[in-house]
Amino acid sequence: MNKKRVCTxxxxxxxxxLFALIAFADTKLNSFDILxxxxxxxxxxxxxxxxxxxLNGFTGLFSLGQAGFMLLGAYTYAIFTIxxxxxxxxxxxxxxxxxxxGTETGGLVQFALPVAAAILLAGLVAAxxxxxxxxxxxxxxxxxxxxxxxxxxxxxxxxxQWKGLGVLTNGSNQLRKYPYFKSIxxxxxxxxxCIAIIALLIRSTYGRAFKAIRDDEVAAEAMGxxxxxxxMIAFVTSSFFxxxxxxxxxxxxxxxxAKPFTTTLTYEILLIVVIGGIxxxxxxxxxxFLYIACSEWWLRxxxxxGVIPGVTRNGFRLVVFSAVIMIIVxxxxxxxxxxxxxxxxxxxxxxxPKKKKEVSGK
Amino acid sequence: xxxxxxxxxxxxxxxxxxxxxxxxxTMVYGILRLINFAHGDVFMVAGLIMVxxxxxxxxxxxxxxxxxxxxxxxxxxxxRAAYKPLRSAPRMSxxxxxxxxxxxxxxxxxxxxxxxxxxxxxxxxxxxxITIFGATTKRVTVITPVVVIGLVVVLVLLIxxxxxGMAMRAVSKDFETSQLMGIKINSVISVTFIIxxxxxAVGSLLYFSSYQSVIPTSGALPGLKAFVAAVFGGIxxxxxxxxxxFIIGICENLxxxxxxxxxxxxxxxxxxxxxxxxxxPTGLFGEKVIDxx
Amino acid sequence: MSKNLLHVENVTMQFxxxxxxxxxxxxxxxxxxxxxxxxxxxxxxxxFNVVTGVxxxxxxxxxxxxxTIIESFPRGKMKKAYAGENRxxxxxxxxxxxxxxxxxxxxxxxxxxxxFKSMTVFxxxxxxMHMRKKSNLFTATFMLNYKEERAMRAEVxxxxxxxxxxxxxxxxxxxxxxxxxxRLEIARxxxxxxxxxxxxxxAAGMNPQETDELTAFIRYIRDKFGxxxxxxxxxxxxxxxxSDRIYVIDFGKLIAHGTPEEIQNNEVVIKxxxxxxDDV
Numbered sequence: 001m002n003k004k005r006v007c008t009x010x011x012x013x014x015x016x017x018l019f020a021l022i023a024f025a026d027t028k029l030n031s032f033d034i035l036x037x038x039x040x041x042x043x044x045x046x047x048x049x050x051x052x053x054x055l056n057g058f059t060g061l062f063s064l065g066q067a068g069f070m071l072l073g074a075y076t077y078a079i080f081t082i083x084x085x086x087x088x089x090x091x092x093x094x095x096x097x098x099x100x101x102g103t104e105t106g107g108l109v110q111f112a113l114p115v116a117a118a119i120l121l122a123g124l125v126a127a128x129x130x131x132x133x134x135x136x137x138x139x140x141x142x143x144x145x146x147x148x149x150x151x152x153x154x155x156x157x158x159x160x161q162w163k164g165l166g167v168l169t170n171g172s173n174q175l176r177k178y179p180y181f182k183s184i185x186x187x188x189x190x191x192x193x194c195i196a197i198i199a200l201l202i203r204s205t206y207g208r209a210f211k212a213i214r215d216d217e218v219a220a221e222a223m224g225x226x227x228x229x230x231x232m233i234a235f236v237t238s239s240f241f242x243x244x245x246x247x248x249x250x251x252x253x254x255x256x257x258a259k260p261f262t263t264t265l266t267y268e269i270l271l272i273v274v275i276g277g278i279x280x281x282x283x284x285x286x287x288x289f290l291y292i293a294c295s296e297w298w299l300r301x302x303x304x305x306g307v308i309p310g311v312t313r314n315g316f317r318l319v320v321f322s323a324v325i326m327i328i329v330x331x332x333x334x335x336x337x338x339x340x341x342x343x344x345x346x347x348x349x350x351x352x353p354k355k356k357k358e359v360s361g362k
Numbered sequence: 363x364x365x366x367x368x369x370x371x372x373x374x375x376x377x378x379x380x381x382x383x384x385x386x387x388t389m390v391y392g393i394l395r396l397i398n399f400a401h402g403d404v405f406m407v408a409g410l411i412m413v414x415x416x417x418x419x420x421x422x423x424x425x426x427x428x429x430x431x432x433x434x435x436x437x438x439x440x441x442r443a444a445y446k447p448l449r450s451a452p453r454m455s456x457x458x459x460x461x462x463x464x465x466x467x468x469x470x471x472x473x474x475x476x477x478x479x480x481x482x483x484x485x486x487x488x489x490x491x492i493t494i495f496g497a498t499t500k501r502v503t504v505i506t507p508v509v510v511i512g513l514v515v516v517l518v519l520l521i522x523x524x525x526x527g528m529a530m531r532a533v534s535k536d537f538e539t540s541q542l543m544g545i546k547i548n549s550v551i552s553v554t555f556i557i558x559x560x561x562x563a564v565g566s567l568l569y570f571s572s573y574q575s576v577i578p579t580s581g582a583l584p585g586l587k588a589f590v591a592a593v594f595g596g597i598x599x600x601x602x603x604x605x606x607x608f609i610i611g612i613c614e615n616l617x618x619x620x621x622x623x624x625x626x627x628x629x630x631x632x633x634x635x636x637x638x639x640x641x642x643p644t645g646l647f648g649e650k651v652i653d654x655x
Numbered sequence: 656m657s658k659n660l661l662h663v664e665n666v667t668m669q670f671x672x673x674x675x676x677x678x679x680x681x682x683x684x685x686x687x688x689x690x691x692x693x694x695x696x697x698x699x700x701x702x703f704n705v706v707t708g709v710x711x712x713x714x715x716x717x718x719x720x721x722x723t724i725i726e727s728f729p730r731g732k733m734k735k736a737y738a739g740e741n742r743x744x745x746x747x748x749x750x751x752x753x754x755x756x757x758x759x760x761x762x763x764x765x766x767x768x769x770x771f772k773s774m775t776v777f778x779x780x781x782x783x784m785h786m787r788k789k790s791n792l793f794t795a796t797f798m799l800n801y802k803e804e805r806a807m808r809a810e811v812x813x814x815x816x817x818x819x820x821x822x823x824x825x826x827x828x829x830x831x832x833x834x835x836x837x838r839l840e841i842a843r844x845x846x847x848x849x850x851x852x853x854x855x856x857x858a859a860g861m862n863p864q865e866t867d868e869l870t871a872f873i874r875y876i877r878d879k880f881g882x883x884x885x886x887x888x889x890x891x892x893x894x895x896x897x898s899d900r901i902y903v904i905d906f907g908k909l910i911a912h913g914t915p916e917e918i919q920n921n922e923v924v925i926k927x928x929x930x931x932x933d934d935v
Contacts (some may be wrong), residue, residue: 029675056454059889062454081932093844136636136639136640137639139640143453143457144395144593144639146457147398147590150586151632151633151636155632157629158625158628162625165620172625200796200798204798205790205804205807206792206796208782208785211773211774214773215772215774216771218765219765219770219796220782221754221757222707222765222844223754224757224783225754225782226752227752253543263582263586264582267464267465271463271465313473314477315472315477316473316474319466319473322462322470323466325462325465325466326463326466330443330444331453
């Protein structure tokens with residue numbers, strides 16, 4: 001028991017150290033540095049992947065709506081933070097409104113929220129939508145749920161591009177000129193706090209109820225767990241954090257548009273979750289940094305002409321990528337972490353002779 | 363709003379093309395209880411095969427069979443490589459595998475095409491322009507429904523009258539029991555994929571003839587719409603999938619006719635899906651399944 | 656006779672054209688061990704599923720502790736298709752989901768053991784504590800409910816020691832031997848603090864020795880936890896040994912009811928089990 005405590009302390013120390021390292025990196029790295037960009041994006045995707053894992057890995061709800069909730073978060077953040085009237089006029093070029101006194105203004109929202117408030121609002125908007133989407137959809141079973149959530153995400157994307165809402169969403173044009181973090185640390189802090197909250201939730205009695213639902217719905221219900229309520233809690237919470245993740249993503253990108261929030265984005269996040277291990281928070285975090293680093297940096301050379309003459313050229317990286325993913329899906333179904341968590345205790349435990357590993361799959 | 367005969371014709375033709383894809387979904391789902399997310403991409407690959415084959419200026423009566431054969435082979439290989447090893451795995455794993463295959467096919471297509479839209483070759487006769495009731499359209503628009511209905515009739519006969527058809531029906535009713543009865547599950551599943559891919563290939567010939575170019579994501583949206591059609595018609599039911607596909611094709615093109623709402627033409631499909639799932643999850647012709655506790 | 660705890664009245668369960676349970680009426684009194692037996696089909700489990708809210712009965716009523724908890728009558732398509740008896744006798748519709756039924760004090764086990772397979776023995780039982788928690792999402796997440804959490808864990812530990820599973824508390828539930836899994840499932844059900852415990856074929860797949868142990872165990876928990884037990888079972892030795900009363904159903908209909916001696920000598924029952932010429 002005591003040994004466990006010490007190990008937990010070491011874990012906390014390691015995390016603090018990591019954050020200190022990031023703070024230090026901020027002083028050394030230019031914000032356009034590739035490493036800085038990867039760390040930022042990695043942090044954002046880590047949060048989104050963990051939020052998806054909460055649903056798919058821990059509650060057993062196969063939802064493919066993550067891109068939709070990110071979209072809501074990103075748009076909410078962008079809409080409510082464009083700072084000045086001039087900026088709004090520039091952004092909402094095609095959607096200006098004439099006020100009572102005859103002045104022209106861009107867009108409908110004529111004020112800007114503080115960044116922190118806007119991030120929170122981004123999460124809340126996603127959560128509210130999730131609640132109303134969840135009411136009908138959560139009654140559906142596995143693959144029907146997947147396809148229905150995917151459908152809702154596509155509908156949300158269409159709505160955001162609709163001219164009728166142009167004064168809010170700027171139609172299919174970009175939203176830009178909103179504030180964003182230039183350094184790496186804020187992304188890490190926000191993402192870190194959110195992931196910690198999800199981890200705590202999973203550790204709590206609610207988290208156990210989620211896992212019970214994942215393992216066996218019928219038995220969970222017979223244990224007095226209200227399925228509708230708990231599925232909804234998981235769905236709304238997951239969407240809240242996907243919304244926050246979306247806001248961070250908007251910041252990372254500097255400009256935002258509905259177009260990239262397609263099903264492919266959801267698939268990408270799902271693949272991160274799978275690589276990390278379905279049902280492992282640390283797995284999702286590790287996998288998202290790995291994934292981002294590989295796709296944006298380490299494997300970039302595969303896209304360069306002539307590295308392997310005749311083979312490497314634009315697009316080859318993604319082919320290698322998807323092949324690797326298929327190998328993981330087929331042969332290493334547990335991913336990096338399986339459903340275990342990375343911790344000092346486990347690392348030390350792994351060193352002792354008692355090694356009883358189960359064989360993955362049949 | 364300006365609904366013309368053009369839109370209705372386009373709708374019928376799109377519906378027929380979706381129907382050919384939808385049958386693949388509905389048959390696979392009926393047997394494996396799997397949404398074959400890669401099916402739409404198989405359809406796209408069929409389009410690309412045609413693009414590359416025709417570049418080598420083979421005559422049409424050679425290139426079309428190659429397209430059909432190539433697509434069938436692809437469908438067969440996907441099942442063997444990506445789904446068969448996961449037969450006893452949780453359902454989520456198989457679905458993820460399907461998504462992985464879809465991702466792989468799209469990226470391969472992106473790599474091979476270099477991301478440029480590939481113009482689809484004009485197939486003589488069916489790509490010709492004709493005029494009916496004053497509306498000018500390609501001949502493919504008129505042929506599509508005929509081809510679809512013909513193929514569906516053959517397929518239904520195959521399922522109702524032949525031995526393999528009987529095996530398919532048995533497997534879709536009860537996977538385990540039919541295995542115990544000595545039905546070779548794997549060959550039934552392979553045949554299902556082969557038929558599905560074949561129809562998708564025919565669908566791609568018709569579809570791309572009316573849309574002119576192929577891009578790596580060309581299959582994604584028609585694939586999803588066809589799936590919705592399958593659900594709408596009642597998953598597992600072939601006539602259901604066909605009816606569903608025609609309804610979706612027509613409605614979508616009518617929405618496109620209104621410039622104001624055209625952005626929702628894709629979203630409409632999903633809205634329809636959600637309504638169907640909520641109101642009548644078994645679709646128009648589906649059977650009800652009771653969960654066992 | 657002591658207080659009537661569970662009262663099932665004229666319950667009919669019809670799936671499409673198939674009448675699975677036909678006009679079933681039975682009572683379980685406080686402190687009793689009552690068995691439901693019958694030679695064929697999934698009829699008995701269906702009856703359990705009606706009582707625990709998994710299925711809504713097509714017609715009939717279930718009351719618990721003097722209060723009607725489930726009531727239904729043929730509606731929709733069933734209006735025409737209903738083939739059972741007592742049509743029109745019930746006019747209210749009261750439905751409860753299984754979790755609500757559990758909260759009222761009816762817990763159950765399953766014929767095909769349904770343990771939470773990714774969890775340890777300890778966690779399996781801990782899950783059952785969730786429904787009685789007072790903490791909310793916020794306090795639970797931020798560990799402000801640590802007192803309650805500690806109490807829950809202590810309670811689970813106590814329960815595990817009482818059913819003799821404390822030694823294996825950190826084992827994965829599904830890695831336990833079969834007999835112990837059954838016992839764990841019962842322990843998990845007991846953790847919801849039921850007044851009535853439904854056991855669905857608790858001795859299925861057990862050898863005679865395990866069955867004997869189970870017989871003693873069921874008696875033990877009845878006395879120790881003061882629960883009333885209503886079970887479905889095929890092992891006649893177990894049923895005759897342990898039951899206060901027995902209900903027999905055949906083809907969905909109640910054919911006999913009485914003490915073990917009465918049932919053993921009942922002509923109709925013997926015929927149902929052995930006599931049918933069309934039945935092997």
